[in-house]
Amino acid sequence: MNEQPMRQGDDSPEPRRMRKGLYILPSVFTAGNIAAGYYAISQAIQGTASDPWHFDHAAKAIGFAIVFDFFDGGIARLTNTASAFGRELDSMADVIAFGVAPAILAWMWGFRMLPLAGDPDLRNRVIQLGAIATFVFLLAGASRLARFNIQVNPQPSNPGRPGRKYFVGMPIPAGAGAVAAVVHLVQGNPLQYWWLSIGWGVFVFALAFLMVSTWRFLSLKGINLRQPQNFRWVIVIGLVMALILFSSQYVLFALALLYILSGVLARLSFVFRRPTLPPPPRQDEATHA
DSSP, rough: OOOOOOOTTTTTTHHHHHHHHHHHHHHHHHHHHHHHHHHHHHHHOOOOOSTTHHHHHHHHHEEEEEEEHHHHHHHHHHHHHOOOOHHHHHHHHIIIIIIHHHHHHHHIIIIHHHHHHHHHHHHOOOHHHHHHHHHHHHHHHHHHHHHHOOOOOOOSSSSTTTOOOOEEEHHHHHHHHHHHHHHHHHHTTOOSSHHHHHHHHHHHHHHHHHHHHEEEEEEEGOOOOGGGGGHHHHHHHHHHHHHHHHHHHHHHHHHHHHHHHHHHHHHHHHHSSSSOOOOOOOHHHHHHH
């Protein structure tokens, strides 16, 4: 007989080391997420009207943090190495890279760099408004993460197609990406007019509201590239990457704006198309029926 001796692959040192390496790999991308967030903060506090490239570098760092965040979760799901430690570390990384970093960038770029010329009292009030708006953004992002961590199977208030995955409320990376996309669109040149800063504050408030809302936003986790029928997503992703390399300013801004509008339009569509139920019968009508 040509029977081979039994191999105890699961107990040998090599598979154990490989398994440990697989568990470490998602945390490596999470560490990259934290590093990108820290770099974004360091660049945002160095930015000035004469050195706007610091703001642009901060925006790019937030963009790289989004990429790291996408891969750490994807690799953990693909290799089945998700752990409680990894989830907690990922949440802390998201608070830094998608909460603190974009809040500081939004305040420094949109409010703090207003010119000294003009009404100083108006300038101070606009800066204070910016501090409130960016703090609300940070608080909403942290609350969004906390709600995501404790909910098992959250359902949006405006359900979508069955079988598709949705986020309940806009995810915090999308909110951070919207801030970064606007700053990158203008290559980091800070706002110089108080009325633009007020508009920027309204936009930041709107992002905070969308994050804590229960509106549905499409989840890319529903895309399974391993299925043969989803090969078209490979073409779409490749095309988007090529467009980003060709013109990152306009493409990233358009993507961020489209994602925000997708959630808003989905909510409005649900409100206007929701069937109206007949009013319940009155007590006297129910008695004589």
